[in-house]
Amino acid sequence: MISDDEIKRLIRTNSDNNYKLKKARSECEHIDRVIKFTYPCGCSFGTLRWTCSLCELTVGYPGEEEIKEFLKK
Numbered sequence: 001m002i003s004d005d006e007i008k009r010l011i012r013t014n015s016d017n018n019y020k021l022k023k024a025r026s027e028c029e030h031i032d033r034v035i036k037f038t039y040p041c042g043c044s045f046g047t048l049r050w051t052c053s054l055c056e057l058t059v060g061y062p063g064e065e066e067i068k069e070f071l072k073k
């Protein structure tokens, strides 16, 4: 059973990490991009997106040809 203190700690760490991640992403130049399955909003269906290989931010939508190339691999 998780204690109240532990929950509070998790929430704090989480918002702290989110803040750091946001900052890192805003400073990242997203130079190395890869096509990856992303799962937005906890959705079980993956959607293909161009993402930064470093910070994993979604940076664009792949075109039909790019998706075909990706699925061939």
Ligand SMILES: [Zn+2]
Pocket (backbone or CB within 6 Å): 025, 028, 029, 030, 031, 052, 053, 054, 055, 056, 057
């Ligand atoms: Zn990036």
